[in-house]
Amino acid sequence: MTSLIIWRDQCFQILFAVAAAPLLAGWLKTVRALLQNRRPAGILQPYRDLFRLFHKEAMIPEQSSWLFRFTPYVMFGAKVMAVAIVPIIANGLPLASAADVIALVGLLAVARIFQVLAAMDTGTDFGNYGAHREMLISALAEPALLAALFTASLLARSTSLVQIVHLSQIQLFSLHPSMVFAAIAFGFVLLVENARIPVDNPATHLELTMIHEAMVLEYSGRHLALLEWAAQLKLFLYMTIGFALFLPWGIAANPLLTSLVIAAGLVLVKLFFAVVVLALVETLLAKRRLFRVPEFAITGFLFGVIGLLSHFMLGS
Amino acid sequence: MTELGSDTLPSVGQWQQILSAPPVWRVKVQAASWTSAALALRDQGGRLLGLWGEAGHENAFFYIHALGLGSTGYLWITLTVQSSEGQFPSLADIFPAASRMERALYDLTGIRATGNTDTRPWLRHQCWPAGIFPLREGQLDGRSFGVDGDADYPFQLIDSVDVHQIPVGPVHAGTIEPGHFRFSCIGEQILRLEERLGYTHKGVERLFQDRDVFAGARLAGRISGDTTAGYAWAYSMAVESIARCEIPPRAAALRAVCLERERMANHLGDLAALGNDAGFVFCQSQFLFIKENLLRENREIFGHRYLMDCIIPGGVAFDLNSAQIATMQRNSESWQRTVQRLDLLLQEHSGLRDRLVGTGKIAPARAAALGMAGLAGRASGQAWDLRVQFPHAPYQNLDVSMQLSPEGDVAARWQLRFREFYESVRLQTQLLLDLPGGDVSATIPESIPDGEALGIVEAWRGEVFVALSVENARIKRCHPHDPSWVLWPVLEEAVLNDIVADFPLINKSFNLSYSGHDL
Numbered sequence: 058m059t060s061l062i063i064w065r066d067q068c069f070q071i072l073f074a075v076a077a078a079p080l081l082a083g084w085l086k087t088v089r090a091l092l093q094n095r096r097p098a099g100i101l102q103p104y105r106d107l108f109r110l111f112h113k114e115a116m117i118p119e120q121s122s123w124l125f126r127f128t129p130y131v132m133f134g135a136k137v138m139a140v141a142i143v144p145i146i147a148n149g150l151p152l153a154s155a156a157d158v159i160a161l162v163g164l165l166a167v168a169r170i171f172q173v174l175a176a177m178d179t180g181t182d183f184g185n186y187g188a189h190r191e192m193l194i195s196a197l198a199e200p201a202l203l204a205a206l207f208t209a210s211l212l213a214r215s216t217s218l219v220q221i222v223h224l225s226q227i228q229l230f231s232l233h234p235s236m237v238f239a240a241i242a243f244g245f246v247l248l249v250e251n252a253r254i255p256v257d258n259p260a261t262h263l264e265l266t267m268i269h270e271a272m273v274l275e276y277s278g279r280h281l282a283l284l285e286w287a288a289q290l291k292l293f294l295y296m297t298i299g300f301a302l303f304l305p306w307g308i309a310a311n312p313l314l315t316s317l318v319i320a321a322g323l324v325l326v327k328l329f330f331a332v333v334v335l336a337l338v339e340t341l342l343a344k345r346r347l348f349r350v351p352e353f354a355i356t357g358f359l360f361g362v363i364g365l366l367s368h369f370m371l372g373s
Numbered sequence: 374m375t376e377l378g379s380d381t382l383p384s385v386g387q388w389q390q391i392l393s394a395p396p397v398w399r400v401k402v403q404a405a406s407w408t409s410a411a412l413a414l415r416d417q418g419g420r421l422l423g424l425w426g427e428a429g430h431e432n433a434f435f436y437i438h439a440l441g442l443g444s445t446g447y448l449w450i451t452l453t454v455q456s457s458e459g460q461f462p463s464l465a466d467i468f469p470a471a472s473r474m475e476r477a478l479y480d481l482t483g484i485r486a487t488g489n490t491d492t493r494p495w496l497r498h499q500c501w502p503a504g505i506f507p508l509r510e511g512q513l514d515g516r517s518f519g520v521d522g523d524a525d526y527p528f529q530l531i532d533s534v535d536v537h538q539i540p541v542g543p544v545h546a547g548t549i550e551p552g553h554f555r556f557s558c559i560g561e562q563i564l565r566l567e568e569r570l571g572y573t574h575k576g577v578e579r580l581f582q583d584r585d586v587f588a589g590a591r592l593a594g595r596i597s598g599d600t601t602a603g604y605a606w607a608y609s610m611a612v613e614s615i616a617r618c619e620i621p622p623r624a625a626a627l628r629a630v631c632l633e634r635e636r637m638a639n640h641l642g643d644l645a646a647l648g649n650d651a652g653f654v655f656c657q658s659q660f661l662f663i664k665e666n667l668l669r670e671n672r673e674i675f676g677h678r679y680l681m682d683c684i685i686p687g688g689v690a691f692d693l694n695s696a697q698i699a700t701m702q703r704n705s706e707s708w709q710r711t712v713q714r715l716d717l718l719l720q721e722h723s724g725l726r727d728r729l730v731g732t733g734k735i736a737p738a739r740a741a742a743l744g745m746a747g748l749a750g751r752a753s754g755q756a757w758d759l760r761v762q763f764p765h766a767p768y769q770n771l772d773v774s775m776q777l778s779p780e781g782d783v784a785a786r787w788q789l790r791f792r793e794f795y796e797s798v799r800l801q802t803q804l805l806l807d808l809p810g811g812d813v814s815a816t817i818p819e820s821i822p823d824g825e826a827l828g829i830v831e832a833w834r835g836e837v838f839v840a841l842s843v844e845n846a847r848i849k850r851c852h853p854h855d856p857s858w859v860l861w862p863v864l865e866e867a868v869l870n871d872i873v874a875d876f877p878l879i880n881k882s883f884n885l886s887y888s889g890h891d892l
Binding site: 089094095183255258260262265340342344345349 | 537538539540541545546547560561648650651652653654655656657658659662722724725727728872873874875876877
């Protein structure tokens with residue numbers, strides 16, 4: 058494997074993720090609309106929205122600092138970095154060795170810290186409320202994510218995603234009870250971290266109930282476009298981390314271009330079904346009371362811990 | 374003049390019954406009996422519906438009107454104040470709801486309620502200079518005002534470094550009416566909520582003046598777009614009372630059909646909106662679907678989606694044929710089935726129940742002290758329903774069953790909307806089944822006699838009343854009154870045991886009118 062080819066694969070994976078993330082969001086909105094008896098705006102609508110926002114003027118609130126302006130780029134950059142690390146369509150890519158699962162969680166935490174600080178930087182009440190709600194919930198979701206990732210790490214005896222994916226690819230049909238619990242925990246974290254119902258309502262107009270949306274209320278133009286794109290990438294990222302951990306079939310084992318394209322197609326198929334499940338969950342559930350959201354996140358953590366314990370009690 | 378039941382009327386003067394169904398009693402009192410009349414009303418378990426002012430000839434004297442509700446019916450008490458006095462005794466200590474009405478009364482007529490410690494403007498915002506009282510004669514000639522909101526309205530804040538304020542509105546993210554809400558909070562806990570309304574003040578009462586009674590009907594139907602049938606009926610009732618005109622039975626039945634359809638449409642819309650605010654879009658789309666079908670049927674059969682101008686002085690402006698009646702019966706039956714299915718389904722949705730039950734609670738004892746009525750009042754155990762207690766045509770023959778709940782939380786207001794929807798469907802079915810024949814309107818003479826009258830109906834939020842005075846076939850004074858006046862202050866109390874994030878749900882469960890309140 059020449060270094061040129063693996064770097065080509067690396068670039069292919071990043072571009073694929075960045076380009077497909079709005080499509081994922083568009084498909085999610087389409088399924089949700091269909092489930093709610095509404096006529097969808099079309100699967101390509103997120104691209105049109107991004108295009109529109111990039112052509113609009115970006116307003117900067119008075120008295121906000123450099124943090125406010127930097128944050129969209131940090132958020133977007135962190136998400137692009139993350140999709141470079143995770144084995145989405147090929148395993149063993151050059152940047153994957155740059156970070157293990159702990160560093161990946163840290164990378165996401167950096168993005169979160171910037172978003173929370175930028176929300177408080179504007180000095181508005183909604184921004185502040187969004188920021189402190191975000192911290193309340195993420196402080197509980199982060200350990201749940203780590204517990205799920207560590208369960209997988211225990212099996213692979215490594216915190217490297219490359220090793221984890223490699224192991225599950227060679228023992229394709231082995232069933233690990235601990236991974237079932239880890240998968241449930243990861244599902245909880247996915248809902249919490251991506252501001253989905255029942256935790257947060259991405260479609261709400263009610264300022265007083267918002268979490269994620271409250272933090273980006275003051276953004277406009279290209280800044281808002283980057284933040285929305287980053288949020289779409291985050292959903293893409295979480296789903297593909299889920300695939301890498303629990304459904305790694307189809308991730309390209311060799312660097313041939315055809316296997317890359319096949320792997321990319323398989324990812325899209327997996328996303329297609331994952332989104333249908335997510336849309337069903339969002340349609341069937343009501344948004345929880347804010348103070349019941351920590352219970353929800355803790356339930357996720359509990360499943361993660363059960364996963365870890367069952368690994369030791371039942372053996373691998 | 375009837376003497377019936379007058380023994381339980383407060384003995385403050387010569388009562389006169391000016392309307393028989395619903396019974397409205399009128400008395401003119403002196404300043405000394407003003408407070409004792411209110412006290413007597415409260416002691417018999419009555420409540421205050423409205424308080425408004427009127428400038429007399431050349432601003433030499435003023436009338437202060439109050440409408441209360443007691444066991445004998447509606448009591449309209451009028452106090453005359455000379456302009457040299459310029460004040461009247463406040464009722465705010467007896468009926469808490471009076472406070473804001475007295476502030477609005479001062480803004481409009483310049484007569485101050487003594488004893489009310491809250492002297493801040495209520496309807497008046499910055500663009501409207503202090504000292505301009507629009508309902509006095511000759512105050513507005515040739516003047517124009519800007520649109521500035523308040524920059525320095527003195528909110529009653531909690532003075533502590535730990536407490537922070539959240540200003541919300543008047544511009545909101547959704548397509549809703551403007552109002553400002555000022556929260557004082559510690560973290561998510563609400564310590565105080567203070568409302569600031571008046572952003573939709575458009576001078577409706579002044580607009581009524583000098584119109585003829587028919588043009589007034591069009592205006593009355595546009596005071597609050599969601600209660601157009603309620604306002605138009607109350608207004609028409611007042612006109613007919615002045616003109617001593619008896620409306621045909623068919624007209625009365627058709628008016629009730631309009632009023633019940635308005636109730637159905639609004640209850641469906643509120644159920645949808647509550648579902649949406651709980652983040653449960655399935656619920657929203659289901660109810661909006663039925664509501665839209667109802668509105669389309671309205672447009673097809675009544676000519677207007679929200680039934681504007683269907684009710685006119687003298688009767689109604691439409692008639693139904695048997696094919697239309699059959700369509701309405703068939704559709705309402707199918708809507709009823711769907712809503713019943715949704716009702717059962719949603720009662721078992723644990724996520725939704727968790728949001729609704731126990732949220733925004735007003736216990737019956739507090740509800741009585743605050744003078745609550747209407748849908749929100751009945752959800753807190755306040756058994757007031759004009760259609761049941763003082764039924765007027767055509768409700769006397771319909772045996773309306775009052776829907777009550779003692780819980781007083783969002784879930785109670787939610788469940789009551791279902792039950793009132795079923796009851797309205799039943800009433801519509803009954804009305805259409807027994808629809809009397811004959812004319813749909815009586816003639817109101819162009820040269821309507823001078824007089825004063827009051828019309829009142831149980832609209833979907835609660836009692837809507839219109840006090841009307843006609844002179845030389847022109848409207849001299851018209852005061853439309855929305856139940857929201859009494860219920861807005863209740864909302865401030867309903868949120869106190871809840872957190873900031875639950876406010877939208879609580880607010881929606883009341884769904885009060887801005888336009889009907891700000892006038």
